[in-house]
Amino acid sequence: MSIQVQNVSKRFGSFQALSDISIDIESGELIALLGPSGSGKTTLLRILAGLEGLDEGAILFDGENITGVSPKERKIGFVFQHYALFRHMTVFDNVAYGLKVRPRKERPSKAEIAKKVNELLSLVKLDNLADRYPSQLSGGQRQRVALARALAVEPKVLLLDEPFGALDAKVRKELRRWLRKLHNEFHVTSIFVTHDQEEALDVANRIIVMNNGKIEQIGTPDEVYENPKSPFVYDFLGNVNLFRGRLHNGKLTQGQFEIDVPTYLDSHEEAVGYVRPHDIHIEKVQTSNDTVAATIVHIHLLGPVVQIELKRDDIDEYLEAEVTKEHFNQLGIKKGDIVYIRPKQLKVFIPEDFSI
Numbered sequence: 001m002s003i004q005v006q007n008v009s010k011r012f013g014s015f016q017a018l019s020d021i022s023i024d025i026e027s028g029e030l031i032a033l034l035g036p037s038g039s040g041k042t043t044l045l046r047i048l049a050g051l052e053g054l055d056e057g058a059i060l061f062d063g064e065n066i067t068g069v070s071p072k073e074r075k076i077g078f079v080f081q082h083y084a085l086f087r088h089m090t091v092f093d094n095v096a097y098g099l100k101v102r103p104r105k106e107r108p109s110k111a112e113i114a115k116k117v118n119e120l121l122s123l124v125k126l127d128n129l130a131d132r133y134p135s136q137l138s139g140g141q142r143q144r145v146a147l148a149r150a151l152a153v154e155p156k157v158l159l160l161d162e163p164f165g166a167l168d169a170k171v172r173k174e175l176r177r178w179l180r181k182l183h184n185e186f187h188v189t190s191i192f193v194t195h196d197q198e199e200a201l202d203v204a205n206r207i208i209v210m211n212n213g214k215i216e217q218i219g220t221p222d223e224v225y226e227n228p229k230s231p232f233v234y235d236f237l238g239n240v241n242l243f244r245g246r247l248h249n250g251k252l253t254q255g256q257f258e259i260d261v262p263t264y265l266d267s268h269e270e271a272v273g274y275v276r277p278h279d280i281h282i283e284k285v286q287t288s289n290d291t292v293a294a295t296i297v298h299i300h301l302l303g304p305v306v307q308i309e310l311k312r313d314d315i316d317e318y319l320e321a322e323v324t325k326e327h328f329n330q331l332g333i334k335k336g337d338i339v340y341i342r343p344k345q346l347k348v349f350i351p352e353d354f355s356i
Helices: 041-049 091-100 110-123 139-152 169-186 197-203 221-226 231-236 325-331
Strands: 003-012 015-025 030-034 056-061 076-079 157-161 189-194 206-211 214-219 241-248 251-254 257-260 270-275 280-283 292-302 305-312 318-324 338-343 347-349
Touching: 003 041, 015 041, 015 056, 015 214, 030 041, 030 197, 041 076, 041 157, 041 189, 076 139, 091 110, 091 139, 110 139, 139 157, 139 169, 169 197, 189 197, 197 221, 206 221, 206 231, 214 221, 214 231, 231 270, 231 347, 241 257, 280 318, 305 325, 318 325
Parallel strands: 030 189, 030 206, 076 157, 157 189
Antiparallel strands: 003 015, 003 056, 206 214, 241 251, 241 270, 251 257, 270 347, 280 338, 292 305, 292 338, 305 318
């Protein structure tokens, strides 16, 4: 089912939760609503579910305006962060609940319900736990029950509100992989809310980055990570180093540092260059004029990756670089060494209000 969000706005008193939001979601997509707390992502999800009204705009499912349609009639599966399972029911009965409470004319037979529930429990690898109660399950198992329950009613849209937020890192990673596989099998249009950048980049077909009730950027994981459209997106999607300076004749200058930015050949104003840690090049011996000296203040070995914290010698600012363990060993550097750094690629933004 395709979804169109058209010019949706929502206020809570004096707080503008959503401001003129418009999105086109294709049938079968797996979409991540990504942003910090208060960005409006959960409000938008609740509006899609019919659990929250809107002040302006419209919601369309397959071209049909369902703005005034009740949640029950929208044929949506909703998965909450804290599972919302019925504690007095077994795993089987939790999954079967949505089918059993259907009107008599629409309700499947007991045999059909049992077949459907057993198929879903097998799909989520919980068929051997059908008689257990939620209190007897781990967090990851409870979340899989919640997903099976949402899928049992064959929803046209699956909405997930921070579905893995209450789980530990290892379980979250396992369930992310499992959710991708599940989505590929069901092809149900799915939208999940998260503030975890890694989760969004790992799972989603497309990411909608939100901030202060507005959309900052919509794109594939690769697009939003490699080509951020705003400083907020760049900063929110992973660690970043800032090179504040002035543009002049196609160069960004800050202290003793100068780098070519040919796209700003005619600009003569203050700007900020954004660089990911893995795009910081380190030399032990200066071989070019476009590097700047920095002192290594901390080295952190993280498996096959080495994170290096540096302090620039020309100005009082710190940088973070990331190299492979193999490259680190080749450099032969240690804490206290002076090295020479330069960005391998730099994304420049010109803020409206910026001072050095």
